[in-house]
Amino acid sequence: MTGSPTHNLDQNDQDHFRNLSPKSLSYKDSQKEVRLVTLLKKTVPVFTGLVLAALVLWPLLSQKEGSFTLAVDRLEKRDETAKLIKPQYVGIDRYGNPVRIAAESAYRESHGQMDYHLKNLLAELKLKGGENMQVKASSGIFQADAQKMILDGDVKITTDTGYKLTATESAFLINEKLATGDKGVSGTAPFGKFSATRFEVDVDEEIVRLSGNVKMHINPRSPLDLAQPTKEERE
Template structure:
């Protein structure tokens, strides 16, 4: 064997010996690679919260922890049951909870699905405030309620109690039912019983053919 080949082999042997630079480099990789993988995994998990991307959640109000700081969700859904054990879901395009001290969530483009005795019903509105403790939704804009049997109630500015399936206006209202149109200083409605009560300057315009049909 030539002197050059022998010298090269000797150099490789020294490079592979315990305590050599190669041995130290391998030991460093054994520590650095797991740490790097852990950091990368943590970044991938936390990145959506800090990069402004859309995050979707399905939340059970009885299980979800109240946010310690301001929290904004996209495509949020809340689930619960009324006093009779009937299920309801509350969906929103976005939901904002300002702090843990305020259990009220600001909802945009909301839709509530209610399981009722006569079949499912639905409430839609452009925006509202949902109180997770009282299970009430306060809506300032137009409200549209539709039931499985074709009953429909439209009005503006009211609070819907998801537990009792009752609606109470915050002030003067105007709207419609299958019988006709109405206006009053105040409204209260039993959504499951299909009963609407008007108080103060109540005006009701009945469409005869619709009233007879019902």
């Protein structure tokens, strides 16, 4: 006996097929969906642009170390170095005070080096008490890793606290505000005038150590705190 097969659907099967059937939307609901799609078309590109901008700018905004801002002028092809026109270094010292070093020009001997040879440099710093300090030189080498400047030619160091130093050569530690040299120095300080062959000046602590042909003119109206010589200086 042959016949047509019969299919008996239970309640779960009926609910499943009912959910698969297309639903009708009211005019009001369809208008809401249209407005939502339109809004997404406008906002998604804007949000994507903001995310991309944040990815590009974040390394710059979060950078804490000093950096150079400069223009590059390539020299003749026979010269392997690049000359930096009006470079400017901006950073902070160990007290969080700003450090700015500008120059007429600069160059590095090789791409991998962090030593910048500067011409007509001007460094503007702050002492730990907030007073201004300037360092000028005809030429010098800025060692970025060591935070040190090797100054040469008409070196001048001045501060708002009354110190003025002139030397032909000097090494200057940026964080320590320490100037040293052995090719002669002359200057003025709150206590008077001085000159010598070798010098070590701690500008932050206002300590001046001189040796070799020392000459001093003390201002009797100014207080003078004479530091005791170290063991090495006595020897």
